[in-house]
Amino acid sequence: MQRRWSLILAVVSLLLLALNVPQVLAVMSSTNYSIGWDSVGVGGSDTSSSATYKLRDNFGFVQGASSSASYQFNSGYRAGVYDRVADFSVNSQLRSSAVAATSATATTVTVTSTSGFSVGDYIAVIQDEGSGQISEMGKITSIASPIITVDAFNGAGPSIDGSNDLVYRLSGSALDLGTLTASAVSTSIIGWDVTADIAQGYSVYIMEDHDLRNADNIAITDVADGTVSAGIGEYGAKSSDTTLASSTFDTADTAITSSLQQVASRSDNSFSTRDFLTLKVAPATAQASGTYSQTVSLIYVGDY
Amino acid sequence: MLAITSLRSFALALVGLWFFLLPSSASALSFTPTATDLTLMPGETLTKNFTLTNDSTVTKNYLTALNLVHFDATTNEPIFDAWPASLNSSVIIDTNDFTLDANAQKNITVTVSLPANTTASSLVLGLIITEVAPATVVQVTPGVSSLIFVTIGQPSVLPVLTGFSASSFIRSSLPIDFTGNIINNGDRTLQPLGTVTVYNAFSKRLATFDINPTVRRIPTNQNRDFTVTWGSARTTGNFFQELWREVTNFKVGFFTAELLVAPFPGADATISQTTHVIVLPWRVLLVVLGFGAIIIVSVRRHKR
Numbered sequence: 001m002q003r004r005w006s007l008i009l010a011v012v013s014l015l016l017l018a019l020n021v022p023q024v025l026a027v028m029s030s031t032n033y034s035i036g037w038d039s040v041g042v043g044g045s046d047t048s049s050s051a052t053y054k055l056r057d058n059f060g061f062v063q064g065a066s067s068s069a070s071y072q073f074n075s076g077y078r079a080g081v082y083d084r085v086a087d088f089s090v091n092s093q094l095r096s097s098a099v100a101a102t103s104a105t106a107t108t109v110t111v112t113s114t115s116g117f118s119v120g121d122y123i124a125v126i127q128d129e130g131s132g133q134i135s136e137m138g139k140i141t142s143i144a145s146p147i148i149t150v151d152a153f154n155g156a157g158p159s160i161d162g163s164n165d166l167v168y169r170l171s172g173s174a175l176d177l178g179t180l181t182a183s184a185v186s187t188s189i190i191g192w193d194v195t196a197d198i199a200q201g202y203s204v205y206i207m208e209d210h211d212l213r214n215a216d217n218i219a220i221t222d223v224a225d226g227t228v229s230a231g232i233g234e235y236g237a238k239s240s241d242t243t244l245a246s247s248t249f250d251t252a253d254t255a256i257t258s259s260l261q262q263v264a265s266r267s268d269n270s271f272s273t274r275d276f277l278t279l280k281v282a283p284a285t286a287q288a289s290g291t292y293s294q295t296v297s298l299i300y301v302g303d304y
Numbered sequence: 305m306l307a308i309t310s311l312r313s314f315a316l317a318l319v320g321l322w323f324f325l326l327p328s329s330a331s332a333l334s335f336t337p338t339a340t341d342l343t344l345m346p347g348e349t350l351t352k353n354f355t356l357t358n359d360s361t362v363t364k365n366y367l368t369a370l371n372l373v374h375f376d377a378t379t380n381e382p383i384f385d386a387w388p389a390s391l392n393s394s395v396i397i398d399t400n401d402f403t404l405d406a407n408a409q410k411n412i413t414v415t416v417s418l419p420a421n422t423t424a425s426s427l428v429l430g431l432i433i434t435e436v437a438p439a440t441v442v443q444v445t446p447g448v449s450s451l452i453f454v455t456i457g458q459p460s461v462l463p464v465l466t467g468f469s470a471s472s473f474i475r476s477s478l479p480i481d482f483t484g485n486i487i488n489n490g491d492r493t494l495q496p497l498g499t500v501t502v503y504n505a506f507s508k509r510l511a512t513f514d515i516n517p518t519v520r521r522i523p524t525n526q527n528r529d530f531t532v533t534w535g536s537a538r539t540t541g542n543f544f545q546e547l548w549r550e551v552t553n554f555k556v557g558f559f560t561a562e563l564l565v566a567p568f569p570g571a572d573a574t575i576s577q578t579t580h581v582i583v584l585p586w587r588v589l590l591v592v593l594g595f596g597a598i599i600i601v602s603v604r605r606h607k608r
Contacts, residue, residue: 087359089332090446173331173435175442190444198338199518203381212442245379260384295437299447301382301430302338304521 097169104160122170127158131185191276200303201267205260214290222255233284332359335448347420358404365436424457462490478535498565550585
């Protein structure tokens with residue numbers, strides 16, 4: 001009996017080992033080199049340049065890619081060219097573009113008027129505008145009044161029911177916090193879009209030239225307790241990126257300082273990746289009136 | 305008196321931030337390269353070109369600046385420090401400010417020229433280019449940064465492989481993650497190149513993986529995990545789904561993974577470490593043994 005079981009186990013083990021076939025994986029690197037790509041040339045020059053232009057031209061190549069579990073093949077002209085370029089655009093909430101929102105889905109928002117909105121514009125959809133607002137950002141792909149359709153929304157996923165819900169266009173660099181009062185927290189959104197062919201990812205950092213202050217150098221105090229509250233005199237911001245490693249912009253209203261602080265990050269290649277910052281300001285009851293100014297810089301830094 | 309008090313309260317409670325009349329223009333730029341290496345000997349001079357493109361539809365002004373950069377010990381995030389005056393004559397940007405028309409490009413050249421008596425070492429420079437905001441208003445401006453990893457002479461190279469292990473010692477099926485952690489205790493920025501090779505119990509090579517296909521760097525005093533995955537990623541399923549995965553991705557036995565790393569491209573020395581893992585597809589074994597038992601019992605009954 002024991003011998004029979006041993007025989008069965010031995011047969012089963014041999015069968016299992018026989019199925020354990022090796023896989024072949026071609027890797028063009030070793031401990032001492034790495035070849036990103038190579039090519040087979042047929043002669044001629046494929047680049048031209050002068051003081052005012054640079055050209056990479058080609059004729060008649062067939063572009064394509066194919067792969068299986070064991071190989072990957074990219075064909076065509078300069079299929080392996082890898083210029084690490086980052087595109088970075090920043091846009092601020094345009095207060096004068098406000099329209100009421102009545103409902104929203106995963107990629108659409110219904111508004112009271114689509115006037116002033118165009119395909120390609122960035123928009124922010126805001127639920128219950130104010131200190132506790134919930135927002136999302138998207139890029140318009142089509143407009144069929146009264147519905148605006150975007151490519152995708154990025155943000156907290158507001159619930160739009162037509163009560164104090166608004167849509168703003170994000171455009172330009174002028175930050176508009178509106179008319180401030182001590183009895184309420186005013187908000188404004190800065191959105192950005194990153195396309196970066198950098199496998200390691202990137203971070204976006206924020207810094208200010210000085211505090212938000214008037215001509216007499218009287219400033220609205222930076223928030224220190226994690227929440228900008230009405231009447232106290234506080235100024236800060238919170239990011240839509242909830243996964244920040246080296247700042248508190250993801251979890252709390254945080255002061256903008258003259259040092260670079262992280263407000264967004266990604267860990268891989270990015271195509272039109274978006275985040276936004278909600279700036280919040282509430283002057284103190286005894287705040288001096290006037291025009292308060294500041295320059296806020298958002299800096300893209302590719303990971304290394 | 306009451307009117308004056310009310311007016312004063314109203315005035316104090318108002319902080320006017322009126323920028324509606326400013327022209328709206330998107331702030332967008334692209335930049336390359338986003339990180340680069342410069343290796344030079346003391347007394348040598350090297351230049352590096354960077355290209356900035358004004359992607360907006362209007363003319364923009366820009367400022368350039370240099371920072372020294374160090375890295376957070378926990379998050380590896382770059383921290384931009386003030387530029388020391390002692391480096392003013394050693395690192396020069398060819399332009400401090402410039403104007404770019406819409407869609408125009410500008411080459412920015414950074415020249416590193418080190419005295420002959422400079423000590424072998426590494427340093428990281430941060431080239432930051434920011435759009436200039438018009439004065440007296442609250443502005444949001446984009447900027448981009450490139451990290452320049454400068455290696456001077458032949459600084460000490462001391463990579464320490466602190467560990468290399470599998471995601472678990474015993475697995476029922478693939479995938480298995482292998483992770484190596486490298487600390488840079490030397491004075492040179494590292495760019496590890498290497499492979500993880502998996503062997504079966506008979507020393508037959510089954511798979512080889514590039515540990516750092518994106519050539520990520522490890523600055524001095526930083527550490528980084530490098531993870532490769534043997535097998536395709538998957539989510540956990542029920543018994544039958546897992547059984548099917550064990551069958552379709554069949555592996556069984558004792559396996560050895562070897563990590564072999566050169567600290568940077570062209571380095572002579574390599575470091576290596578091995579780890580082991582057992583793959584035991586217990587669901588398959590259970591089913592096979594179950595069928596075997598049924599067959600034996602059936603044969604016995606048939607003989608009776």
